[in-house]
Amino acid sequence: MALNEAASKPIAVCSAVDLVAVLAAVTGGQPRVMTIRDGAALPSGPFELDDRSLQSGLRAWVERQTGHPLGYVEQLYTFADRDRAAEGSARRVISISYLGLTREESAKGAGNAGWRNWYDYFPWEDRRSGPPAFLEKAIVSRLRGWAKAADDAAKRRERAERLAISFGLDDSPWNEELILQRYELIYEAGLVEEAVRNGDRDTPAAIPGRPMLADHRRILATGIARLRAKIKYRPVVFELMPPTFTLLQLQRAVEALAGLLVHKPNFRRLIEQHDLVEDTGTTASDTPGRPAKLYRFRRAVLAERAVAGTKLPLTRS
């Protein structure tokens, strides 16, 4: 590293840069992610110099692939740690990752590309029917063992605390946003195939959850975490919905993303209170039970609300 203060023009050091996309959708009540290589990797490729910008290039590429406009794109993170290389060669790569939201629909992924339920990769993150049965035995108890196995007492305490917070043990509530922290804990403990590949441990039995190439699973976790956080303060769920939808469909989408169940009456009020939707006048009829009103996203909110929500007790005047 040389952040030289007096640097004239930066020297033209060169690195391989690639782009990685976490493309999310919701269908059939499940959260989906676009994958390639038969589910083993996220879509990615070299960053070419003639793009207008990273974001617009990514958008164009996705729209070409899926035939659908990408509703929303945001940069996720840029990874550059050495231990990313992973696969033999110590080649250093910089990965710039993006999160994109789309309505799945015609998921005409060419070749071996396709949409997968993202809980295939993180089965412990789906708590819509309560904590999964395997969690305690296959994960938590082994992490407890790992925490106890640290060298000194301080480290043991620290690990135990991270474990409790990440997985919502001992009075800590489960926090669905901590998906990356949970993955990293499991990784550090050597319980995922990716960690084993990197030679950090000898070969323990892998835990439930499908691995991915390189660090794509970490990137996916980063994307899910961002989305789980964002749905709480920005109206991004709507990017994943069809043009019109019932409030229950909307709720199911939120639940799919969060991996948690939501309180129906209060959810409806929340949506209505914030004026996020408007009535279309029509009702959905093909469903069981009483027909539900169909709503559409009130796109005006995107402009109206810069949102943000104060948290500082300001003085008036």
Next chain:
Amino acid sequence: MALNEAASKPIAVCSAVDLVAVLAAVTGGQPRVMTIRDGAALPSGPFELDDRSLQSGLRAWVERQTGHPLGYVEQLYTFADRDRAAEGSARRVISISYLGLTREESAKGAGNAGWRNWYDYFPWEDRRSGPPAFLEKAIVSRLRGWAKAADDAAKRRERAERLAISFGLDDSPWNEELILQRYELIYEAGLVEEAVRNGDRDTPAAIPGRPMLADHRRILATGIARLRAKIKYRPVVFELMPPTFTLLQLQRAVEALAGLLVHKPNFRRLIEQHDLVEDTGTTASDTPGRPAKLYRFRRAVLAERAVAGTKLPLTRS
């Protein structure tokens, strides 16, 4: 762009990558940012391949430079738009930017490096004594002119709306987090030197606020925006405070960052309620008025609270 699904190994396309740091501190009741080249640029330099990771490399560099531990580092954004090159050569550079927080103290910036009040670059962002006098004439009225000058009606409406929201006109409240949006509006309207340099407009009189090289001012705005947002939901202010401090000092630091005044009694209650600080038993004596208790940050909160704060109405059980 070629996010080829079937990509075997990405081709070794090469780009120049550099790191840019937004280092923030608070002293003398003012927010500071570390600059080089006599205040014209942010510290930056080429990214070298032998670093362990971006973050740790940046941390090491800063600690060497300032002699102080960097309390907090986070990645800001990776810029790669073509129009960044700006300065003659169409050379494409990728800039990975970071936000770092430190206690200024011995700001022994070597050479022409040093701490600057960040409102030198964004004078309209400091509203601690109300909206600055020049705002209406030097900025808002000219932006209104720019909004009216758009080609078609739709674009005029869109510009007027962005203007109203960004600058808190027509019933919209001022939102201190929108600093980047405000800067981009001013940039698009051709009112900053940086835009003129890029040849977007002929030469209008520049508005108050010091320009920077390349797009460093945009990066700085990104950093300030992140920090202004983050102090509301994470205890990061404390990274900028001395080991012990009074509640008024803490309040002044928050005000300096936000560019807004805070309601004292309610601020104190907020801090205490959340158990963010603990009493040291000592009091500050050298100040005017009644001596204030000195507090210290309760570092335990970093571990205890994964924080997050639900916004979804979950079902119990």
Next chain:
DNA sequence: TCAAAAGTGTTATCCTTACACCCATGT
């Protein structure tokens, strides 16, 4: 005594949470 800052009390309001309940449709 006054200025300056520390610090406390109290209220109105809003938002969130939880619980209870009724409504409309198809089988």
Next chain:
DNA sequence: ACATGGGTGTAAGGATAACACTTTTGA
């Protein structure tokens, strides 16, 4: 009738915002 989902009412509790006020020091 009953299952399924749609939809409303309301009350308790907590957080926030606003106002008014007392306390402690140094000059």
